[in-house]
């Protein structure tokens with residue numbers, strides 16, 4: 001099922017999405033005694049991660065992954081891992097072994113993608129098929145990309161692997177594939193800003209091309225919820 005939450009502004013999006021994610025983590029742990037969550041990169045999630053770091057959660061039961069990563073060292077200013085560790089993970093008592101950053105130091109993106117894929121299979125205990133993350137956080141670019149699934153790239157065609165290499169122009173990235181995202185229990189989109197209006201309208205347009213607007217390919221078997229602020233909103237009055 002898809003839910004759409006239109007909120008007044010970025011602050012309201014940060015507050016409502018933070019509360020929702022924290023409650024979803026608590027609910028998952030109450031049901032399963034564990035929670036697997038994959039993080040989004042970019043700028044929108046950072047204040048949400050800072051809020052989550054202030055919450056009272058059983059950190060030892062939370063396992064943190066990344067849905068995509070720029071192919072740079074974890075010390076690089078563009079690193080999604082760096083952003084999440086500084087905003088959240090370094091501020092809480094989460095065991096180091098509960099944090100699973102995407103490997104980006106092998107100087108071979110596809111080999112590192114395979115390495116992370118194996119790490120996921122080992123964690124979830126699935127040799128074949130797709131594991132089901134409890135929660136996957138996603139942003140959406142102004143071109144309609146999500147994770148590092150960019151328009152008209154080969155990554156969009158990957159339907160067997162869990163992790164592949166995405167390309168933003170000539171910058172390589174590691175990314176969850178569409179089928180891996182679509183196997184999640186909860187997929188949460190975080191979309192803020194006027195620059196997202198056109199892409200968002202296209203993503204919700206039944207006639208649009210999902211290869212042009214890859215966020216449209218995200219139709220999880222579980223629940224999908226969009227947090228959208230009024231600046232980005234072009235789908236509902």
Ligand SMILES: O=C(O)[C@H](O)[C@@H](O)[C@H](O)[C@H](O)COP(=O)(O)O
Pocket residue numbers: 040041042043044045068069070080138139140141142145146147148
């Ligand atoms: O590594 C990344 O950059 C993200 O995973 C990417 O998919 C991001 O979520 C969108 O580009 C939106 O980014 P903003 O939140 O900064 O608008």
